[in-house]
Amino acid sequence: MVTVTSESPKAPTLFPLVPSCGTDTPQESITVGCLAKDFLPASITFSWLNNKAVNVTNGVKKFPPVISSVGTYSATTQLSVSTNDWSEEKPYVCLAKHPNGDQRVSVDWTSGPIEPPTVSINPPSKEDFETPFRNSTILCRVEGLRTTDVTLKWLKNGVLVKSGFTTVGPISKTLNSKLTVTEGEWNADNVFTCKVDGKNISEMRNTSKSFECGFDTEGSIGIDVQTIPPAFADIYLTKSAKLTCKVTNMPTADGLNVTWMTQNGKVLETVTGQRMVQPNGLYSALATTTVCADEWDKEDIYICIVAHPELVFPIEKRLQKQPAANSHAPSIYVLPPPSEQLALHESATVTCLVKDFNPPDFFVQWLQNGEPMRASSYITGNPTLESQHPQLYFAYSTLTISEQDWNAGNTYTCVVGHEKLPVQVAQKTIDKSTAYLEAYPDADEEDFYNLWATASTFIILFILSIFYSATVTLIKVK
Template identity: 35%
Template sequence: TTTKPSVFPLRPCCSEPTSMSLGCLVTGYFPEPVTVTWDTGSLNVSTLDFPTAKLSSGLLARTSQLTVSDPGEWARKSFTCSVGHAPSSTSQPEAAERGPHAASPHPTDDEPRGISTYLIPPSPLDLYVRTAPKLTCLVVDLESKEGVTVVWTRDSQKPVTSDPWKANKQLNATFSIVSTLPVDAKDWIDGETYRCTVTHPELPKPIIRSITKAPGKRMPPEVYVFLPPEEQGGQDKLTLTCLIQNFFPGDISVQWLRNGQIHNDQHSTTAPLKTNTSHPSFFIFSRLEITLADWALNTKFTCRVVHEALPGRRTLEKTVFKSPEELESAELDGLWTSTCVFISLFLLSVSYGATITLFKVKRVFSTELRSTPQALHDYANILHPGA
């Protein structure tokens, strides 16, 4: 069952060091993937995304950490953790973390009180497979949702029809606004520019954000699927791993299929990570847990990748199953077992038949011996009648 994530801000509890780290806990969601981004602007920060963990309830959890190298910036700025979860149509900031002196910062001309606005592009899965792409405009850290307006436009001046915006109250008592705009896939691919204009009584003038597809040289992903290890240690679960690397831009979708059908069981996918190469590119890992019994049945598992740089339908699939060598070995083992049983039964039947025959011969031979003295006596009478 698809479950929307819950998000909690995590802040340090000890004395102020030379750098400051914040955390964003995303928990109780299903299935993967989930994306976590931080509003940091041009600050000198670093982020670390920890691997996905499976909870006892079967749901998932992950944590993202933001480290700010300048404690002064930490003290003045509001940091927002934005979470996207496509399976539950969640694409909004769920929590915000402020520095100790940022609760009432000096307002700027455009975004007083730390109000931030984001535009999120459509996922490749929605764009090329489901053919229902949407843009998302997020407004966070509003003290009130009253009087908010969100207006979408596009450079070509063609008409647009957005979905009604939704408001969500956050744990820090602020509000976030989510507005989505269905777009035509061809228009987005052709490079159309879209704008989201936000007005609010707290804003001295509207906030305008624009978005178009990312510029840069397109690089199709390389996909590799790794088989489970041979030694399982008596476990009834196996893990398949899909490595997707050297792709650009970073927008990518990953699905797992079982015999050609969408596999809804447990799998996890990391966020795109940058590679240390001369050309900007990304890589990710996706893991799928399967049962040992399913693997033994020669079930086919497929890692499907959706990315705009791929030709044709923009998808690439790599399939794995129990190798022919393993199947042939298993069949030979079964044939050898059957042969051994047949030979054993054949030898047993031969032994049984020989034993029965021996008993019969012995009985006939004994009978003949018992009758031999009488026969010799009669023969002697014929030769010597007067004896």
């Protein structure tokens, strides 16, 4: 949750954004930007003027305002210009219209880039914990500052620390701050954060005891966005498709804004879940939206837009159903428990083999006498590529029941869902009486006749032996 500490209206401060390379780099277009920071209220309108002072509409992108941890807003706009239209002598101009004052800034190669300050954090010394006080210090160092207008804050597990630290500087473009921590706090694996904000800088660095195991605490912040397609099981059961946008490596939990939309610009209802702390001390979150299954199957394109105070420009990721190159419906085989297992009179394992299918997304559900069984009673493995058919998959699902349930004649059904099945679902049933037929479906009637003939011979011989024994006994008695 964002804590608003500033309620007074503020006009935006405008900054030009230019690429790090020069115009001599071979490219078809040049992308520049404009950043408005620390304004309130959120209402802001951007526009661009070209080097002839004419309003530009083509190649312009505008991104929605994002609230910061102190309650003010920031927003960006982006402009792509053909290299033939770009002029170093007459720069383009970014205009920002705001209720508390309009701003403008020229965007050319002389306006940047400025080498940003660097922030580093050093964990406490283990030797200090061996002193009688059992405490040590975490050092946060900012170098390369071009202004004294900079703030440094400490956070513990994302919560602002109000005491226990000393900050010196900026002196000679350097700012140092030391936070005192006890041995107990450090061993509890708390995450300590140094947050630096100022002109041309907004950085965070984290450290904790677990970071000593190899986590990167000095690398730059890199928010990552990944789109996750819906599972076929959910589509089949709900007749809708749930699209997921996974945002990771956020330095703060505040200010995240995720929007799902269609390719034609229609905004979809988006639900953003609770922010979770990652093992490296950064934050992650899931944002979902739901669309009709028919729309997803038509391979429509959906866009996830992620905005965050630490991002200059929002991140856009697209999601679309990818058709399988060699789609194929699965074959289903149900195998009875092995006789060796049944001989132990303990448990019985019924196996469902799902074979030769593509795409790999599928689901399995087991039924006992037509009723769904608990998911804990069976295990379904992940799809594995066939060795002889590299574009097809197979998988096993094993159901464990008691030996008494199997011998009682209960029926067990393996229900398989896959998008290439005629009605997207198929099933095979087995019980003790039909176990041989289900396990060996290709056996013909002659095989069963030979089996019955052999069994009949043994039965007749057994009866004759009993009759012979009774006759001999009667003779001896007489």
